[in-house]
Amino acid sequence: MQAIPTRRRQLTAALALLPFAGLSGFSGAALANTTYPNKPIRLVVPYPPGGSTDLLARLLSKQFFPAANQPTVVENTGGAGGNIGAQMVVRAPADGYTLEVGAMSQHAMNGSLYKGLTFDPMADFVPVAMLAYVVNVIAVSTRLPVNNLAELLAYIKSHPGKVNYSSGGIGSHNHLTLEYLARFANLKMTHVPYRGGGPAVAALVAGEVDLFAGGASLLMPQAHAGKVKLIAVTEARRSELLPDVPAVAESISNFEVSNWYGIFARSNLPGPLLAQINREVDRAMSEPATKQQLRDRGMTHTVMSPAQLDKLLKAEHKRWSDIITSMNIAAE
Structure with a gap:
């Protein structure tokens, strides 16, 4: 009997699994967990080296998905208030291998500050995980x-x-x-x-x-x-x-300005992958040694789901859009 070509056997085996894709053990989340990451991850820092964003990216990169044995590369691409680096993330595939280490201000404020952007800092991104509140x-x-x-x-x-x-x-x-x-x-x-x-x-x-x-x-x-x-x-x-x-x-009643940093991705990042990266960031940033390093630098990590972080970002966006408009500030 003629042997079935290898490629056909692989296809037949894959098709045989389809009826069971919704069962436990074959869910989208489980598949994501078994395949991601299988190549280097880029953490795009849209600011020059030396700032808080860069510091957090390098802290995370040392312990991001350690079991996968894949490098996490920090890439500083500054300019235009973070917009150049953000645009790189928007143009990359929504596969979780290009993530942005961004500041709240960059997404909540830049849409009101910069005219003629080729992307929307809010609509084109999804907040994935909280990195740290910074005093x-x-x-x-x-x-x-x-x-x-x-x-x-x-x-x-x-x-x-x-x-x-x-x-x-x-x-x-x-x-x-x-x-x-x-x-x-x-x-x-x-x-x-x-x-x-x-x-x-x-x-x-x-x-x-x-x-x-x-x-x-x-x-x-x-x-x-x-x-x-x-x-x-x-x-x-x-x-x-x-x-x-x-x-x-x-000294001045009702004056308040806060700041935080997070991981952001393209808005169409698959849900299971979004949840997986969120869990890994929270795990890495909640390690006792990491928490102490954050405290030493005036930072604290808070565990937040993507939905909670999205709600917080939208509230900041509403507040700062109103402030920027009322003060008639525009970035050059």
Whole structure:
């Protein structure tokens, strides 16, 4: 009897399994678990090296799907407030092998800030997993003769336009935090944009600028070394990670700005794969050693489902869209 060609035998075997595809053990989720990842994963960081986003990506990359024995590669592609890197993810296949390590601000704010984008930062992406909340801190140069928020506000008001602040770029979270504070407290300051949070903090340390607002992950090491002074956190209340640093809301009622970072993917990422990556990120970021490293950098990880994260992102998008529109801010 003539042997059945190998390719035909494989096809026959595959077809025989189809009636059982809905049974336990052959679900889409189970199949995803057995096949992903089977090649390197790219974590696209849409900002230059040295910032909070880059730090989180490299922390995750060391322990992402370790049993699969596949490398996780961090790729920094900065520019245009994160839009260039985000566009790379939109153009890649929705197979989970190209993921974005992004900031909340990039997705919740950029659609209102940038005109003529070729993609939608909200509709074209799905939030996959929370990486970390980052304590958002206002810091000043050691050369500035202030030691608390009240003194800082008084100094800015007595030197209108003379106090300058750095940011990771026009429309960045750093920029909008202090622009929002300026509108809230009737302050006049000068904005000096840089190409990313890392360079913006370096400018503060070097005394090129007077002020910066951003993640404690960037500022705590500099504060411990005596190179900057932490003035306030921008959340509604003090952080347990920085209990001695007052909240802005203690001096200015109803002022609140928070920030978080997450894993984002193309919006049509298959549901089982979305759930699998979410579980793996939560596992990796919940390891005791990782949690301690996050705390040391002013960050905390919160376990969230994709649905919970999507709800949080949409609330931030609504809030910041209203703020950006009312302040008539546009990125260049």
